[in-house]
Amino acid sequence: MAEPVAEESPHIVIENLRFRRGRKVIFEDLSMRIPRGQVTTVMGPSGSGKTTLLRLIGGQLRPDGGRIWVDGQEVARLSTRRLYALRKRMGMLFQSGALLTDLSVFENVAFPLREHTDLPEDVLRTLVLLKLEAVGLRSARDLDPASLSGGMARRVALARAIALDPDLIMYDEPFTGLDPITMGQIVTLIRRTNQSLGLTSVLVSHDVTEAMTISDHVVLIADGRAVDAGAPDDLRARASDWSAQFLEGRPDGPVPFHYPGDSYREDLLGVRERRDD
Numbered sequence: 001m002a003e004p005v006a007e008e009s010p011h012i013v014i015e016n017l018r019f020r021r022g023r024k025v026i027f028e029d030l031s032m033r034i035p036r037g038q039v040t041t042v043m044g045p046s047g048s049g050k051t052t053l054l055r056l057i058g059g060q061l062r063p064d065g066g067r068i069w070v071d072g073q074e075v076a077r078l079s080t081r082r083l084y085a086l087r088k089r090m091g092m093l094f095q096s097g098a099l100l101t102d103l104s105v106f107e108n109v110a111f112p113l114r115e116h117t118d119l120p121e122d123v124l125r126t127l128v129l130l131k132l133e134a135v136g137l138r139s140a141r142d143l144d145p146a147s148l149s150g151g152m153a154r155r156v157a158l159a160r161a162i163a164l165d166p167d168l169i170m171y172d173e174p175f176t177g178l179d180p181i182t183m184g185q186i187v188t189l190i191r192r193t194n195q196s197l198g199l200t201s202v203l204v205s206h207d208v209t210e211a212m213t214i215s216d217h218v219v220l221i222a223d224g225r226a227v228d229a230g231a232p233d234d235l236r237a238r239a240s241d242w243s244a245q246f247l248e249g250r251p252d253g254p255v256p257f258h259y260p261g262d263s264y265r266e267d268l269l270g271v272r273e274r275r276d277d
């Protein structure tokens with residue numbers, strides 16, 4: 001008799017992550033698991049550290065404490081060579097889009113292939129056209145990035161991110177600034193890419209509606225920790241104070257509106273107030 005199938009190990013495991021920028025603590029004690037082969041969205045307010053988290057996962061930043069494993073490898077302990085190899089298997093869509101403006105659409109998608117492989121030109125061309133076809137932009141291959149709409153640019157960035165057939169793809173705010181139709185196309189594309197390539201997709205977003213639609217798994221972060229996690233329906237059903245505030249877009253609640261700092265009176269009047277903390 002076949003052994004029972006063990007539950008697949010998570011693609012990413014984060015345990016007790018601590019990270020600060022100067023005196024500002026971004027992650028105090030962050031733990032989460034990102035399941036393999038699914039779409040996971042990390043949601044949190046602006047400034048909560050979502051972009052920072054992706055950079056920690058990608059090994060561009062090092063934690064001050066705690067650990068991050070990707071595919072069973074602890075990112076901060078990898079040699080440069082192994083980190084480079086791991087990164088080759090991670091596709092990344094940056095928050096700013098970041099296409100190379102002096103290269104055509106074709107050359108933008110070809111860029112990672114030229115950098116990481118020695119493929120002959122005809123094979124490279126076939127691969128680039130395949131990726132552009134997958135995002136519906138094969139015919140736009142000769143255009144400059146400057147002549148693309150925001151939605152098209154994001155699709156080119158997606159084609160570039162999957163050029164090396166990664167097993168993990170990370171999207172930083174993929175929905176920002178798109179009209180509803182384009183947004184729908186990007187949502188469909190992210191889901192379709194996830195299914196057809198069988199990869200693990202990690203999104204960070206503060207776009208509640210889209211994130212809840214697209215995700216199999218959602219993690220909410222605030223105050224340097226994961227405050228809730230689960231399937232979108234479960235989260236909605238048991239909404240804690242914090243997730244209720246976030247999911248319903250209430251301005252007030254456990255998350256303060258003001259960035260912590262000197263008091264308003266202090267700043268306006270130039271006086272120092274006595275503090276008990």
Ligand SMILES: Nc1ncnc2c1ncn2[C@@H]1O[C@H](COP(=O)(O)OP(=O)(O)OP(=O)(O)O)[C@@H](O)[C@H]1O
Nearest residue numbers: 021026044045046047048049050051052053095206
């Ligand atoms: N290079 C940096 N130097 C110092 N502080 C930084 C740097 N980058 C980010 N921060 C700070 O780290 C915190 C988290 O920033 P991060 O960009 O990760 O937030 P975010 O959740 O992605 O926000 P948004 O939703 O606006 O993109 C912010 O308070 C920011 O000011």
Ligand SMILES: [Mg+2]
Nearest residue numbers: 050051052095
């Ligand atoms: Mg960000």
